[in-house]
Amino acid sequence: MAHRGLAILAAALALSCLVYLVIGVRGNWGFVLALRAERLAALLLVAASVAVATQIFQTVSGNRILTPAIVGFDALYILIQSVLVLAIGGLAAAQLPEIGRFLGETAILALAAVALFAALLRGAAGDVQRMVLAGIVLGVMFRSLTAFVQRLIDPNEFAAVQIASFARFNRIEAGPLWIAMAVGAAALAGAWAMRHRLDVMALGRDHAISLGLDHRRMLMTALVLVALLTATATALVGPLAFFGLLVTSLAHLVLRDHRHAVLMPGAALIAGIVLIAGQTVFERALGLAATLGVVVEFLGGLVFLALLLGRGWR
Amino acid sequence: MPPASLPTAEPRAGRHAALALAGLALLAGASLFVGAAPLSASALLADGEGARMLMLSRLPRTLACLLTGAAMAIAGLVMQMLARNRFVEPSTVGSAQGAALGLLAVTLVWPAAGLAAKMLAASLASLAGTAAFLAMVRRLPVTQPLLVPLAGLAWGAILGAAATFIAWETDLMQFLEIWLNGEFSGVVQGRYEILWLTGIFAAAAYLLADRFTIAGLGRDAAVGLGLRYERVLLLGLLIVAAVTALTVVTVGMIPFVGLVVPNLVRMGAGDNIRAALPLVALAGAGAVLAADLVGRLVIHPFEVPAATVFGVIGAGVFVWLIVTRRGHGA
Numbered sequence: 001m002a003h004r005g006l007a008i009l010a011a012a013l014a015l016s017c018l019v020y021l022v023i024g025v026r027g028n029w030g031f032v033l034a035l036r037a038e039r040l041a042a043l044l045l046v047a048a049s050v051a052v053a054t055q056i057f058q059t060v061s062g063n064r065i066l067t068p069a070i071v072g073f074d075a076l077y078i079l080i081q082s083v084l085v086l087a088i089g090g091l092a093a094a095q096l097p098e099i100g101r102f103l104g105e106t107a108i109l110a111l112a113a114v115a116l117f118a119a120l121l122r123g124a125a126g127d128v129q130r131m132v133l134a135g136i137v138l139g140v141m142f143r144s145l146t147a148f149v150q151r152l153i154d155p156n157e158f159a160a161v162q163i164a165s166f167a168r169f170n171r172i173e174a175g176p177l178w179i180a181m182a183v184g185a186a187a188l189a190g191a192w193a194m195r196h197r198l199d200v201m202a203l204g205r206d207h208a209i210s211l212g213l214d215h216r217r218m219l220m221t222a223l224v225l226v227a228l229l230t231a232t233a234t235a236l237v238g239p240l241a242f243f244g245l246l247v248t249s250l251a252h253l254v255l256r257d258h259r260h261a262v263l264m265p266g267a268a269l270i271a272g273i274v275l276i277a278g279q280t281v282f283e284r285a286l287g288l289a290a291t292l293g294v295v296v297e298f299l300g301g302l303v304f305l306a307l308l309l310g311r312g313w314r
Numbered sequence: 315m316p317p318a319s320l321p322t323a324e325p326r327a328g329r330h331a332a333l334a335l336a337g338l339a340l341l342a343g344a345s346l347f348v349g350a351a352p353l354s355a356s357a358l359l360a361d362g363e364g365a366r367m368l369m370l371s372r373l374p375r376t377l378a379c380l381l382t383g384a385a386m387a388i389a390g391l392v393m394q395m396l397a398r399n400r401f402v403e404p405s406t407v408g409s410a411q412g413a414a415l416g417l418l419a420v421t422l423v424w425p426a427a428g429l430a431a432k433m434l435a436a437s438l439a440s441l442a443g444t445a446a447f448l449a450m451v452r453r454l455p456v457t458q459p460l461l462v463p464l465a466g467l468a469w470g471a472i473l474g475a476a477a478t479f480i481a482w483e484t485d486l487m488q489f490l491e492i493w494l495n496g497e498f499s500g501v502v503q504g505r506y507e508i509l510w511l512t513g514i515f516a517a518a519a520y521l522l523a524d525r526f527t528i529a530g531l532g533r534d535a536a537v538g539l540g541l542r543y544e545r546v547l548l549l550g551l552l553i554v555a556a557v558t559a560l561t562v563v564t565v566g567m568i569p570f571v572g573l574v575v576p577n578l579v580r581m582g583a584g585d586n587i588r589a590a591l592p593l594v595a596l597a598g599a600g601a602v603l604a605a606d607l608v609g610r611l612v613i614h615p616f617e618v619p620a621a622t623v624f625g626v627i628g629a630g631v632f633v634w635l636i637v638t639r640r641g642h643g644a
Contacts, residue, residue: 065464129460130636133401136467137632140569144625151618242471294479301472308465309453 005255006262009269016277017044023284042181043279046233047271049184051251052191052264053229054244059202059260060222061121064252065307066132067244071117072139073230074239075146077109082149099179102235106183110227114220121219184232187225194221195260202258240293242300247271249303330583334596338380341603345376348610370503378498378506379606379620380599382561383571385512387598388519388591389557390572393444395526395587396550397451399462400580401636403572404444407466409558410567411473412443414493417563418480421489429508429563436559443473444551444558456532460636496566497619498606505564512560515553516595523588526550530587568602568621570628575601577635 017040025032054067068074084105120134200208201218209215233240251267274296282292346368390403397407404410416439420427427435447469454461474494481490519526525546528536536543561567575598576590583590602620605627609618 129458129464133460133463134633134636136464137629137636141626141629141633144569144622144629147622148618148626151616151622152613294475294482298472298475298479301468301475304468305450305465305472308461308468309450 003262005257006266006269009254009266009273013269013272013276016273016280020276020280023280040276042236043275044272045181045184046236047247047275048188048268049229049233050240050244051247051267051271052188053226053233054248055251055260055264055267056191056194056198056222057226058248059198060219061131062202062204063132064249065245065304066135067242067248068226068230069239069241069244070139071120071135072142073109073113073226074234075139075142076112076116077105077231077234078239079142079146079149080105080108080112082146082153086149086153102179102183102231106228106231109231110224113227114223117223118219180232180235183228187228187232190225191229191264194225195264198222198260199258202260238293241297242304243271243274243293243296245307246296246300246303247274249307330593331596334593334600338596338600338603341600341607342376342380345379345603345607346372348607349375371501374503374506375498375501375606376603378501378509378565379603381506381509381512382496382498382565382568383575383599383602384595385509385516385557385598386561386568386571386602387575387594388516388572389554390598391576391587391591391594392519392526392550393554393572394576395530396547396554397448397462397466398456398530398532399451399459400577401460401463401573401632402466403570404440404554404558405567405569406463406470406573407447408443408469408473409440409447409554410494410562411470411477413437413440413555413559413562414477414490415439415443415473415480416559417493418477418484418486418490421486422480422484433508433559433563436563437555440558440562441551441555443469444554448547448551492566493562494567495619496561496568496621497609497617498565499617499619501565509560509564512557515557518549519553520588520591522546522549522553523591527585527587566619566621568605568624570624570632571598571602574628574631574635578631 020040021033021036050069053073054069057066057068057071058064084101116138117135120131120138197213197218200211200213201215201222203211205215208218247270248263248267250270251263254270255262255266257263257266275292278292278296282295349372351367386404393402393404393407393409394400413436416435416437417432419439420432420435424431447466450465450469451462454465477490478487481487525541528539528541529543529546529550531539533543536546558567576594579590579594579597583593602624605623606620609620609623612618612623
């Protein structure tokens with residue numbers, strides 16, 4: 001049943017990719033297809049990263065409302081980038097080798113995430129609402145702090161941060177970001193390897209421990225994976241607040257399954273469909289500029305509210 | 315309000331108020347002499363140029379900070395009574411985003427509209443946004459107080475996304491940024507005076523304070539005590555919406571003032587709203603002025619918006635409130 005669901009989703013995604021690749025092509029097919037294929041790969045990776053990161057985070061935090069983006073993982077990543085530019089200057093930051101810079105920033109993000117959120121998730125165990133609220137406000141604080149640091153940066157060097165306040169999918173440039181894509185792909189593989197342990201994790205801390213799972217270590221590993229995936233997605237398109245929430249909620253709704261072997265690929269497929277088909281519709285059909293991110297935000301906000309009012313927070 | 319608490323609460327509130335006033339006077343004095351261009355007391359006496367700058371820019375800016383801070387702190391307190399929850403304020407329940415939507419609408423439909431029309435549209439939209447939130451709150455179980463701010467944040471995000479979409483498609487993003495991100499660097503003589511109107515709403519809040527306290531007991535208890543609940547609710551909504559719209563139109567929204575300030579004051583001064591209200595106003599004025607001063611000083615001679623400064627500090631205090639006030643209810 002679930003596998004049939006996955007197959008249908010995969011078929012829908014393949015169709016959206018095909019349409020994305022060939023719609024409205026004029027002139028040199030080889031050139032256009034190569035360009036679009038590169039973007040398509042980046043978009044698919046972003047979709048999978050956000051979906052899987054959200055699913056993992058929801059499992060280890062034991063609720064369906066919080067997502068890495070809502071608690072401010074992406075804001076934290078941009079904050080780290082901004083602080084780097086502030087500390088050593090935009091020129092020096094730009095001259096750092098791409099690989100070293102991305103890996104360094106991601107490593108700092110992973111450390112900060114483990115330090116901050118492991119404490120939050122463990123401290124508020126059993127008090128989901130308090131944790132959710134504290135997480136959301138932490139997210140707001142990171143965004144304000146980022147805005148603050150970006151104001152401190154010399155305007156001439158500000159371009160080095162190069163992250164907008166909301167995501168843009170049409171300006172994606174995969175070329176220079178292959179290292180981010182490599183890290184993202186590796187993290188996705190890691191998440192897949194953890195799928196059965198995540199199923200155990202989803203039973204709750206006490207059950208997981210009595211079933212022989214090292215809960216603490218698992219929590220750390222999961223947070224590191226979420227940090228890697230978030231860094232990948234944010235480096236490629238920018239921050240995406242409610243996108244992950246939207247797709248994991250849809251995955252639960254469509255697949256009606258609790259195994260991560262089904263949920264993670266399902267959420268990733270749905271995320272791909274939303275991004276690729278949405279981008280096609282918005283860019284080609286409606287002629288709207290860069291607003292898919294905003295529409296996703298709107299829908300995600302509605303889902304969030306519905307979850308709250310419908311007591312989906314357990 | 316238990317009568318027994320009155321004799322102890324009143325003098326303490328008086329001492330607090332005196333302290334707050336003294337602090338505020340110090341801040342305001344400092345604010346007059348801090349800015350991109352240097353201004354010292356001796357220069358002020360020596361030539362007319364210094365005095366002109368004081369009257370045209372520094373004094374209006376200081377007053378705007380004080381008025382905005384006081385009004386937003388009061389609006390936050392009223393909002394908390396109406397929603398019967400300590401963790402809400404106009405910028406986290408959709409009032410500010412509603413005001414921005416109303417402003418966008420009037421800017422698009424009637425670009426030549428005057429300030430009064432814009433104010434009216436912003437107030438009405440803010441009223442609608444806040445009323446929708448309150449309707450939502452009524453459906454939430456009273457035993458789950460933290461659901462209320464969560465629903466408010468989501469509602470605010472939805473309205474904000476709608477505003478962003480419209481603004482993006484109509485090239486009004488810059489306006490939206492200005493409305494939702496309060497700063498005072500643009501305040502000069504002639505551009506802030508409308509903020510004095512907030513004084514009327516603050517006075518109204520003071521007069522109605524006891525009714526809001528009763529309304530805060532819930533609809534059944536309030537009606538049982540003889541309160542015309544719906545009317546008090548509407549008056550409270552009007553105050554919140556008008557103050558929010560005034561702030562958004564003139565200087566832009568400053569997040570967390572209405573949330574952090576009343577909570578901190580009530581931790582010290584207790585829950586007697588009428589006694590706490592002047593303190594809340596003073597503390598709000600001081601907090602916003604301090605945030606603006608920090609913003610002026612931290613990368614002098616450039617500036618950081620007061621909203622950004624307050625966003626960082628206010629969010630930090632909010633997290634602390636949530637985490638520490640365990641078991642205190644909401």
